[in-house]
Amino acid sequence: MPVKTFTARAHTNIALIKYWGKKNQDLILPMNNSLSLTLDHFYTDTEVSFDQTLKQDSFYLNHEKQDTAKITRFMDLVRAKAHLNSFARINSINHVPTMAGLASSASAYAALALAASKAAGLELSRPDLSRLARRGSGSASRSIYGGFVEWQQGHDDQSSYAIPIEEDLNWDLCMIVVVIDKAKKKISSRVGMQLVIETSPFYPAWIKQAEQDLSAIKKAIKERDFKKMGTIAEENAMKMHALNMSASPHFSYFEPASIEAMQLVELLRSEGIYCYYTLDAGPNVKILCSDKDSSRILTRLRTRFAKNQLLLAHSGPGVRLIDK
Numbered sequence: 001m002p003v004k005t006f007t008a009r010a011h012t013n014i015a016l017i018k019y020w021g022k023k024n025q026d027l028i029l030p031m032n033n034s035l036s037l038t039l040d041h042f043y044t045d046t047e048v049s050f051d052q053t054l055k056q057d058s059f060y061l062n063h064e065k066q067d068t069a070k071i072t073r074f075m076d077l078v079r080a081k082a083h084l085n086s087f088a089r090i091n092s093i094n095h096v097p098t099m100a101g102l103a104s105s106a107s108a109y110a111a112l113a114l115a116a117s118k119a120a121g122l123e124l125s126r127p128d129l130s131r132l133a134r135r136g137s138g139s140a141s142r143s144i145y146g147g148f149v150e151w152q153q154g155h156d157d158q159s160s161y162a163i164p165i166e167e168d169l170n171w172d173l174c175m176i177v178v179v180i181d182k183a184k185k186k187i188s189s190r191v192g193m194q195l196v197i198e199t200s201p202f203y204p205a206w207i208k209q210a211e212q213d214l215s216a217i218k219k220a221i222k223e224r225d226f227k228k229m230g231t232i233a234e235e236n237a238m239k240m241h242a243l244n245m246s247a248s249p250h251f252s253y254f255e256p257a258s259i260e261a262m263q264l265v266e267l268l269r270s271e272g273i274y275c276y277y278t279l280d281a282g283p284n285v286k287i288l289c290s291d292k293d294s295s296r297i298l299t300r301l302r303t304r305f306a307k308n309q310l311l312l313a314h315s316g317p318g319v320r321l322i323d324k
């Protein structure tokens with residue numbers, strides 16, 4: 001069979017309503033719906049070809065050979081769907097500033113889902129691509145689409161996938177990523193979210209809150225109510241991080257510089273420059289703002305952070321094939 005190579009590009013996404021806990025680890029089914037914004041600035045290009053002469057899958061990330069245990073489990077899903085038994089050559093390049101420490105599992109698995117399924121001769125719908133990407137990493141299910149995306153939790157593999165809320169965003173929104181140097185290796189989102197489910201007394205309240213936050217933020221997006229949307233996103237993120245601080249053992253992803261960035265956002269807001277922060281499983285602070293305020297905010301941030309720690313991004317597109 002001739003070796004056919006497909007390359008896909010997928011962008012990372014930042015959750016405004018967080019996914020922070022699984023009700024099924026194997027299928028990666030979440031405890032609540034989440035909502036994210038796909039960004040233009042950070043993306044992964046993944047190239048896949050199946051080759052009958054290979055004795056196992058091979059996986060290079062940024063030109064470095066990687067362990068293939070996890071990716072082979074993912075590729076086995078593709079092989080099963082395509083009734084294929086040959087192995088694959090996978091090359092991924094992360095176009096995320098190396099120091100960014102931005103979780104690239106979302107863009108990586110969304111790009112892999114498209115490139116691998118095409119190379120296997122499959123023509124998956126975007127809901128099916130979202131289901132497949134979800135099996136690699138939950139947040140990857142959202143990077144199938146651009147703009148605002150909602151991951152519907154569902155109750156089984158078939159019903160848990162993302163849908164587009166608004167892909168081609170005609171709203172002057174942007175996100176400034178403040179890259180905080182990682183002082184030490186933090187616990188992974190997979191471990192962190194399991195710990196809070198098992199030990200945080202606030203977890204049941206989080207589920208109820210996240211559901212309310214989701215419907216409120218969708219209304220704010222529809223009404224183009226930026227302040228409401230930003231407030232909900234910021235408070236949802238703080239409730240997620242409150243779970244971490246109330247776990248046992250408790251933990252936090254915040255570094256001192258994270259707090260400084262958050263306090264600067266609050267100061268700017270008190271001066272009438274409306275911007276809001278969110279954080280994920282790491283110390284980086286993501287600031288939601290309107291395009292017209294972005295240069296003023298960047299100027300203020302540069303009084304405390306180096307230029308290369310500040311990355312400006314806008315709404316980005318969903319996963320697609322590209323020519324190498």
Ligand SMILES: O=C(O)C[C@@](O)(CF)CCOP(=O)(O)OP(=O)(O)O
Pocket residue numbers: 014015017018019020028034103105136137138139140189190279280281
């Ligand atoms: O993105 C969000 O909703 C919030 C988070 O980024 C953390 F704040 C979670 C991302 O979790 P992910 O890396 O997808 O976990 P996996 O399913 O265990 O691979």
